[in-house]
Amino acid sequence: MAAAARVLHEQGVERTTLADIAQAADVPVGNVYYYFKTKDELIQAALSEHSAHLDQLTARLEQMTDPRARLKALIETWIEQRDLAARRGCPTGTLAVELDKRTEGDLDAEAGALIRRLLDWASGQFRELGLPDPDDLALTLVAGYQGMSLMANALRDPGIMSREGDRLLRWVDTLQLPDRNPSPRTR
């Protein structure tokens, strides 16, 4: 499963053969079929891997008490992955793009669900901060990440991850709590 996730990310879903994955996992080709009946099941396994990584990441971030610090640590993590992002793009994002081109099967929805989980987690942090429209803020954050990853990948420039990542860090810093007593009418 780890080999599948890695190779599918590196080479893309459609250009990766089962032989590639088998070789990366150091097992003969036929053996793969004992555990995964079809290539689609292998792709699903890769999605599970990414899902587990997301769980690990959020669990680590939640050890911090301040939601704003968690969000900034998330962005720092993205920046640290800049070289990989420039070479191969965001693992989940590029997977979503590829799978969305498929009409049959429902793997595309699963990639979307994975992104939505990140979105929901981020939304929860903004909500904890008491900020208005946490869903919108989460969307801006994750879209920002996907955008900078795609640009870094397309232009083969990890510096883009640093520049846009820093901008996101500053953005998170500037978000202000709304005035709690905007009007004397309240109560």
Next chain:
Amino acid sequence: MAAAARVLHEQGVERTTLADIAQAADVPVGNVYYYFKTKDELIQAALSEHSAHLDQLTARLEQMTDPRARLKALIETWIEQRDLAARRGCPTGTLAVELDKRTEGDLDAEAGALIRRLLDWASGQFRELGLPDPDDLALTLVAGYQGMSLMANALRDPGIMSREGDRLLRWVDTLQLPDRNPSPRTR
């Protein structure tokens, strides 16, 4: 070439067969090879189509005198394409993601070059406005577009294009000219 551009965008590069393109163009398969020796040449032709579309777009925008209005019109164009973006993603962006997975050939660089041309055009507009770091602003703009397109596509939600597009419009509006005489030291 138009059929190639359309079908390659809809189905993705790797899942599109020459038969698909031939059928969309209403010519028999073998005939395609009279004009395009390989599938790669067809992909290149699709890139040329996208390039021509970009030229048409910027030419149209440059009829406006105010660079800020041009940028806002660009964003409006993106928002108008929200349904296509939600179903298939940004034509150039998804192409870049797919082609970047290829090791052999140099098509990936051409997709990147196309994105860079948009980047350069946007940078020119910010520069005309006299704003500092026009390249960074252009990067933020185009990354924002790619990010919202990918999210709209992954979540199958055109509303994302509207929400994030509106945010970009407000962002362009808030960009201020720097103080021209910040210090009496000058001269």
Next chain:
DNA sequence: GTCTATATGCAGATAGAC
């Protein structure tokens, strides 16, 4: 459970009639 050998289908590419 593991592995080799093989079947099947299809996509890219070509030959050659018209």
Next chain:
DNA sequence: GTCTATCTGCATATAGAC
């Protein structure tokens, strides 16, 4: 230039020995 028929290679998937 156009089109049909066909070749070739390769990727998914299977059969079956061990």
